[in-house]
Amino acid sequence: MPRIITLTTDFGLTDEYVGVIKGVILTRTPEVAIVDLSHLIERQNIPQAAFLIRSAYRFFPAGTVHLVVVDPGVGSSRKLILLHADDHFFLAPDNGVLGLFLKSKYFQAAYEVQCEQYYLSPVSGTFHGRDILAPVAAELAAGLNPETVGPVIAPLALKKLETADAEIDRGQRVITGAVIGIDHFGNLQTNIIGSSLDDLYGDLKTTVKIKVKDTVITGVQPAYADQGVGEVLAIVGSRGYLEIAVNQGNALQILDSGLGEKILISL
């Protein structure tokens, strides 16, 4: 059974850049299925891509190859890496975009991509996604042994992601998080993982105070429809993280909030 390759980039949808990556892949491995995750990552926004790929990968089968190309350093000395994590394969520049997979619960191995025999020739100075990562992804999907793409790199030698998960104060029973994304519906996506609320608050999850700017929300709801139309609510969203939403409305506009906004949870 052929593997799947997913694509996450900041290339946009107007130019031919995504299409030619698919051409390079299909030329090598015609029977692969290619799935677009997003090509509208904000230009060079590494944390946005990092959270998106961590939310998305687990809905694909083990062995899927995920290509993540947000690459402000293309043509510089930054490395290209293959990360083996949670039985999936991730190809990306070593710029932190895979930083959320470095925890021991995910991490299995990392390699520096150096298998020049598979690259397009010549390799441009501007588009390593097409010239290096796409052909290597195609070879991996066709069954290439990941250990042959290049030398092992220790996880400590990889670039970290500065934006991290929320801070949890177990003594005070306080969580301090932040808005790390806004989705198409205006929902504010946070870095507060849903299961941490169960761990810290248990049944009190339905009565905790969630402070966003001047608004205090009481409790986490199971569904948007548990609040009236137009009312602000907190919910564990489809990514598995806490989100601030408005039932049939746009939380971004109603709260006049945005990326980086602090979220404070307490009893």
Added chain:
Amino acid sequence: MPRIITLTTDFGLTDEYVGVIKGVILTRTPEVAIVDLSHLIERQNIPQAAFLIRSAYRFFPAGTVHLVVVDPGVGSSRKLILLHADDHFFLAPDNGVLGLFLKSKYFQAAYEVQCEQYYLSPVSGTFHGRDILAPVAAELAAGLNPETVGPVIAPLALKKLETADAEIDRGQRVITGAVIGIDHFGNLQTNIIGSSLDDLYGDLKTTVKIKVKDTVITGVQPAYADQGVGEVLAIVGSRGYLEIAVNQGNALQILDSGLGEKILISL
């Protein structure tokens, strides 16, 4: 031969939502072809999705599974349904988005989706498209008997679509319709089906008066190029419905019109 699954949503193209639906489908039925119809349905605009899917489905083979996820009531008690109509299968929330297929010329059967053995586990309160409809679509595409997804629902028990087809007064030979969509080119899409003009006016179709705001257009043209560049015209568009267009121009801007605008046709 594997079936095709089409996707119509209001999820946008920035987030991973569409991609993870594809991941869920391909995990279950790897050999299926997935086709995007639109993910830029205006947020929660049920009539827009309803007219789009009715225009599009007939260009796919019988047996195609169409997933239509515009779902403002996610997590509430609204049902999810499988509709068998005109030899195609449609999966959607029961909110009217499939309302144009309830006429007897299309309708074959409807079922409430209740086959929990196929759902993702756990089912979230926010994303039934991914957790319920995507796996059921994958099973149907792999050959699942539609009668096994859940109990039969009578068509009268299904939610209707409030926006309906145009009214035809056969005595006065008058049609009263409305603009129900604007396409990428600024063409005004109406709810006046092209064949109704032939039925009502026959050869006089080329001389009827078509009133849009203060503009009166004479006759229906066979092609954009039958009017001069920049001129307003009426034409049966590629959907099979009357459209108000401008040859190589933008009718939306030129007529300063929009959604809901009344269209009056008479001799």
Added chain:
Amino acid sequence: MPRIITLTTDFGLTDEYVGVIKGVILTRTPEVAIVDLSHLIERQNIPQAAFLIRSAYRFFPAGTVHLVVVDPGVGSSRKLILLHADDHFFLAPDNGVLGLFLKSKYFQAAYEVQCEQYYLSPVSGTFHGRDILAPVAAELAAGLNPETVGPVIAPLALKKLETADAEIDRGQRVITGAVIGIDHFGNLQTNIIGSSLDDLYGDLKTTVKIKVKDTVITGVQPAYADQGVGEVLAIVGSRGYLEIAVNQGNALQILDSGLGEKILISL
């Protein structure tokens, strides 16, 4: 092995137009892979589509069928053509959009599409991409002999593209080009082919003067990272053409330039 079909259109992503083209293709040739190159060509911008398809096609295998539908003359007497060039197949209206493949280094044969037995029935006056080109593309991908689609047309009888490659004055060693596109990153794409710089200047390529508006750039760089962050540079982009860029910035905004801007290169 099934062939690939690529799609380049100005249809946008909101309507069902692209999806139904895929439905028509997959109904005829289910095992084909369809790749989107762009559906966000500016409405009826023939040169933009012409440069995009010439940049993209070579990353696909020989025998790929490329459908290019930017068609302001749909329904008029303009021809539809099949062009065989550089071992690829191109289907498009005869309006210049394939004009960059008419040079002898690419051109192999051209045919007027007249194989009505393959068209959808009835053929609309508004959507020949769906009704004529999509089914013919599907048949070609399934192995139809291109000589059977219709009569041969001489290259001189085909519509030319008015926007051409840059002018090279070998005596003065001056190149006069223009900005013919802006990509998603704000890079200014020119019609100056990268290899022409090597031919004309050799090692002096690193010191030539490149004038854009009031800015003079010195030399062509191998990578964005060869200039400081925020600095303007000239580079042979991933298309193989000279581009004006800003390292981790937006040249369109910083230079306040745009489509049609003159680019002058001299020693």
